[in-house]
Amino acid sequence: MKASLAAILLAALAEGAVTGAWNSSTQESQGSQLSESGGKEFTLTQVKNEGFTGRDGPMAFMRAHMKYTQKLPDFVLEAVNSSSELGMKYAAFSQVGKQMGSVAAHPTHGADSEYAVMVQIGSPPQSIPMNLDTGSADFWVLSTDTDQKMLKGQALYRPASSSSSRRLVGEKWNIKYGDGSSASGILYLDTVQIGGTRVLKMGIESPYTVSNDIANDKFVSGILGLANSAANTVRPVPQGTYLDHIQGQLAQPILTANLRRGAPGNYNFGFINRGEYTGNIQYTPVDQHHPLWKISASGYRIGSKQSQLKIDAIVDTGTSLALLPQRVVDELYSQIQGSFRHPKLGMMVFPCKSKLPDFFLSIGPYNGRLPGEYINYAPIDHENCYGGIQTSAGLPFSVLGDVFLKAQFVVFDYGHQTVGFANKKL
Missing domain, CATH: 2.40.70.10 (Acid Proteases)
Known part of the structure; x- marks a missing residue:
């Protein structure tokens, strides 16, 4: 999975965020355990959005295409041009990134898109619901840097409340989308904890403003990208993914996905569950x-x-x-x-x-x-x-x-x- 020019535009357009409040009492991960080799193994279970309202098929289709290419297929554009409702959705989507510092994860609404994973950021830990995305390599999260007038009560990363947070001046991130728009922001280093593993200096990308599409999502606050770090968009120094940082802590450098239809799924780190x-x-x-x-x-x-x-x-x-x-x-x-x-x-x-x-x-x-x-x-x-x-x-x-x-x-x-x-x- 080496770098390619076409791949740099791929980061962070992840599907799966939804509307509603997350339930902080939900068990999101099992504590890690040591294998016979001494490496860590843990399970990260999805949490459910109790306020989820339903799927949007056309938006899922447009987002999936525009995550990877510069334009929609001609027959889809014809549909967009002939339908005022679809045209409005496309306009809201394609305008993403034309504001300074905007970011888009574009989660899909639907009964099977109502889940997230919980991530602990900072010292003391702040619980942030995020989407685990093997199709991108950026770790970005809504924060107190983000225009508060646009937000709807999402859980935010608060760097000023973390004793371990440090902004890296001069480091910026810029995600180029298939429609030619872009997203950009600033970078912090801070402690991130998932399932008993910990990274002391994880690169955390913080946007200044977000599109209405993202701002209206009250549940998920960011993207946990787990593709190859060659696709990370931070410059001048690209950042490693969370799994890059914890590979040495794990019993095996593997991630398994056991997603479920209509129910929370789980991700296992460091081991394969035969059951x-x-x-x-x-x-x-x-x-x-x-x-x-x-x-x-x-x-x-x-x-x-x-x-x-x-x-x-x-x-x-x-x-x-x-x-x-x-x-x-x-x-x-x-x-x-x-x-x-x-x-x-x-x-x-x-x-x-x-x-x-x-x-x-x-x-x-x-x-x-x-x-x-x-x-x-x-x-x-x-x-x-x-x-x-x-x-x-x-x-x-x-x-x-x-x-x-x-x-x-x-x-x-x-x-x-x-x-x-x-x-x-x-």
Whole structure:
């Protein structure tokens, strides 16, 4: 996962934040324990937003595309131009970064996007709900530096209240988005604690102002990026990710994701829990010329029909939808009675009562199963629903977002630079 010029624009546009207040009494992580080797192992469990209100399919689709490319597909732009409601959403989204120091994480609203992880920042510790994102490498958080008139009561990082906080003068961060806009801010070093591990001088990116889209999110306050640090946007000295800093503390330099549909999932650091998956884990190497978790799948199967089409894809916990090649999307929805591309949304939709086929992603001999019901992302109205698999047309790769990952047990192996997949009980 080495640096590439195209990859620098990828940081921090993470899906998953939502509205509502977080419940500070929720258990967010188990205390770390020592393995036989003496390294630490711990579990970080997602916390639920009790005030969550629902998913926004079109925003999830636009955000997923604009996280990785310079413009939306032509057919989506046509839908934007023909729909005043969609046009307003696009305008609010695409204006992000045109204010000085604005930042966007663009979380997707929805029943499966109502979770965050709790992170302790500063001395004494301040509890901050954040999104864990394997699709970016920046650690940014709303703070007392952020324009308070724009905020809605989110939990804030307060550097002045931390005895260990120190601003690094001259260090700045600048995230370039696919639409050409940017986000920038200042940098602190402070203590960060997660699950019994601690980093004394973690780089914390603090924005001055935020877009309305972010300001209206009352739950999540920042992004915990865990891609390769080559994608970090701090300059002149890029900052390491939290996992970069704690690898030496862990029993093994690995992170596993066991996300769930309609329920809190969990991340394990330093170990693999055999009880969280079935069968064997199939590993595949990461593209060493890319800073994100980019892999190559050897094919796919829809129902009983197998294809050997190679699919290069980013494994991204920070994106809600799965974006796949147009050929795959066409084949999938041809098997769903009544499906069609919505002219005012640019998305594939179908009658909510439709029977949906299972989808399998192939990695060598392994077939990772996505049950048909998981493809139903959210209702549009009483009749039709958004598809959780949409086209990756216009992107340089496919994206395996949460729709797919919630059906899989996933291992991010930093030591061997591989990603592992296994099926699990759903």
